[in-house]
Amino acid sequence: MNNERFIPFGPEDSQYLEARALALSIAAIRKAQGKRNPVDYAVGSPDWETADEDFARDVMRILASR
Numbered sequence: 001m002n003n004e005r006f007i008p009f010g011p012e013d014s015q016y017l018e019a020r021a022l023a024l025s026i027a028a029i030r031k032a033q034g035k036r037n038p039v040d041y042a043v044g045s046p047d048w049e050t051a052d053e054d055f056a057r058d059v060m061r062i063l064a065s066r
Contacts, residue, residue: 026058 009016027037038055041048 022059022062026055026062030055030058 036051038048038052
C-alpha cells in the first residue's frame, strides 16, 4: 500500500514553481518601487489588508497582460 500523500499543487508541481516565481518577482518589483508588501505587516492588520489588496491588483495586472 502506498502511504504517500498526493498533493496536486505542491512544491514539485511546475505550475506551483511558476506561481511562486511570479509572486517573488512582483514582490521585488514592488520593493524597488518603494511599495510595501503584505509580508511587511502583521497578518490581519489594516495595513496588511491594504498591501494585500494592492499586491493582488499587481498580480492581476501582470496576468492580464500575458
